[in-house]
Structures are given as C-alpha cells and as structure tokens.
Amino acid sequence: MAYNSQLFIILATLALVSPCILATEFIVGDDKGWTINFDYQAWAQGKQFYVGDKLVFNYPKGAHNVFKVNGTGFQQCAAPLDSVPLTSGNDVISLATPGRKWYICGVAKHCAVGNQKLLITVLPSSFAPSPSLTASSPSTSIPYTSAASASLGIKYGWMMAVVGILGLLMA
Numbered sequence: 001m002a003y004n005s006q007l008f009i010i011l012a013t014l015a016l017v018s019p020c021i022l023a024t025e026f027i028v029g030d031d032k033g034w035t036i037n038f039d040y041q042a043w044a045q046g047k048q049f050y051v052g053d054k055l056v057f058n059y060p061k062g063a064h065n066v067f068k069v070n071g072t073g074f075q076q077c078a079a080p081l082d083s084v085p086l087t088s089g090n091d092v093i094s095l096a097t098p099g100r101k102w103y104i105c106g107v108a109k110h111c112a113v114g115n116q117k118l119l120i121t122v123l124p125s126s127f128a129p130s131p132s133l134t135a136s137s138p139s140t141s142i143p144y145t146s147a148a149s150a151s152l153g154i155k156y157g158w159m160m161a162v163v164g165i166l167g168l169l170m171a
C-alpha cells in the first residue's frame with residue numbers, strides 16, 4: 001500500500017533526525033533556578049546527562065553568574081582569573097563532551113558560603129553528535145547557544161507524540 005511506504009519513509013526520517021529532537025534541556029534547580037542555598041548535588045542525583053543535552057541557568061541578571069571550572073576550582077570555589085563568566089540570567093550551556101563538568105557562581109561568597117555549585121557527569125551520547133555541537137571553540141571550553149533555542153522537552157515523549165499524530169493522520 002502507498003500509505004505503508006509513506007509511513008515507512010516518515011518513520012525512517014524521524015529515526016535519522018531524532019538525535020537532534022531528543023536533546024534534553026535541563027533547567028538547573030528547576031523552579032528555583034540558579035541560586036544560593038540550594039542542593040544542586042541532590043538536584044543532579046538520578047539525572048542522566050548526555051552529550052548533546054543542555055543546561056539552562058536561570059537567575060535574575062546581575063544577581064549571579066556562571067563559571068565553568070575544573071575540580072580544583074570547584075573544591076575551592078575559585079574561578080580562573082582569565083575566564084569570563086556567563087551573565088545573561090538565562091545561560092544555556094551545551095554539553096559537548098563527556099566527563100565531569102563543574103560550574104560555580106562567582107559572585108561574592110555564593111559558592112563558598114551559599115553552596116552555589118554544580119557537578120555533573122556527562123555520558124557519551126549513544127547517537128552521533130550533530131555538527132553544531134562538535135564545533136566548539138578551541139580553547140575556552142564553554143560552548144553555549146542563545147536562550148532563544150526552543151525548549152525541546154522530554155526525551156521520547158516528543159517523538160511518541162509525533163508518531164501518535166502521524167498515526168491519526170494515517171487512519
């Protein structure tokens with residue numbers, strides 16, 4: 001049947017583009033956002049971060065910032081002198097490489113006293129990364145996109161919705 005072959009082509013296309021569709025955006029701290037006196041290790045617990053996913057740091061612009069640091073900087077709440085923080089209040093960081101990632105707030109003693117620090121472990125993607133993610137700048141290691149990027153929602157749920165709608169259209 002013609003419908004069956006059309007459906008096959010659509011599903012095959014979805015399978016090809018799904019690595020992009022399935023990227024997850026994590027709102028750091030969820031409703032609380034990026035702030036002091038929040039347990040970000042508890043927040044990260046049980047979540048699985050993959051290459052291609054994004055972290056979104058939300059906070060009132062000027063109240064906080066986001067530095068990417070190494071393990072030492074994380075322990076000591078110290079940002080490298082030559083590094084530039086993200087300050088937009090809606091900072092989106094694409095997780096471009098696997099491994100441990102450390103983020104701290106560099107404002108006042110928010111990290112040391114307010115515990116405003118986040119450690120995550122990024123797992124390798126089971127999909128090939130999209131070209132935009134591999135094209136990170138060579139030395140400074142925070143590739144980030146504008147906040148305008150669409151919220152992509154929950155993995156699989158999105159794709160199931162598309163398949164469901166396609167199913168209705170085919171019926």
Ligand SMILES: *[C@@H]1O[C@H](CO)[C@@H](O)[C@H](O)[C@H]1NC(C)=O
Pocket residue numbers: 070071072073078079080081
């Ligand atoms: C961590 O970053 C600091 C700069 O803030 C640097 O001096 C130090 O060598 C780094 N440590 C490692 C293990 O890369």
